[in-house]
Amino acid sequence: MPYFTDADARSIVRTTYEAATPVGIDVAHVLYAPDELAGVPEDALRWAFGVGNPVRHAGLGPGEIVLDVGCGAGIDAFIAARRVVPDGRVIGIDMTPAMLARARHHAAAMKIENVEWREALMEALPLPDGSVDVVLCNGVLNLSTRKSRALAEMRRVLRPGGRLALADLVLTESLPEEIQRDATALAA
């Protein structure tokens, strides 16, 4: 039995990410190589909240259509956008308007034009079946109370043979119940 309803979980995650006040760029520098971060504004690096580097394993190439599920402030979308030029594009989806606003701001600063941003839930992706070549998802699946539903949506929007590159947190043994019931822990 989950400790949080879907609505509660979304509200907690949204509030947590809206209220976040980044202070450093340690996460970005741990997860990404210097050449991947070249040209990305320092302010964008502060908003790197992922847990891995899915772009590194995605094998992106020119012309591909990429969906970044839970794009946050956009760092993976920015790296992907450079790899799919000249004809490819990236769609960044997030449920938190404040994070999308940051992504749009940073994209404008970087003059990246092949990314579009949409507000949506990972469990209800606003894209047609088989419409993207690659799905990226970085530290986001664990925020869902309906993980199988979110994964099924990622599969639905991928063309047959399309690739998923996912970074996430997994448990090898349960955490104490006090942690499982904690709202802040849910946001991780």
Added chain:
Amino acid sequence: MLERKLVNVGFDRVVLRDRRPFGLATLARYPIFAPEFLDFVERVVPPDRHDALVYAVDVTATAAT
């Protein structure tokens, strides 16, 4: 469990690309966690798990044809 969920929804060729322990020190790098929460985790989780509360994984999979 993640691999099973991926296969169940229509992915194949699931590959674990990287796996890293994600402990208290890593958690502290993320500004979404207040010091009070980190203290709480440190208190309720046995010390032998502080360096690996969970694991961060990079996984790839292919949409089955």
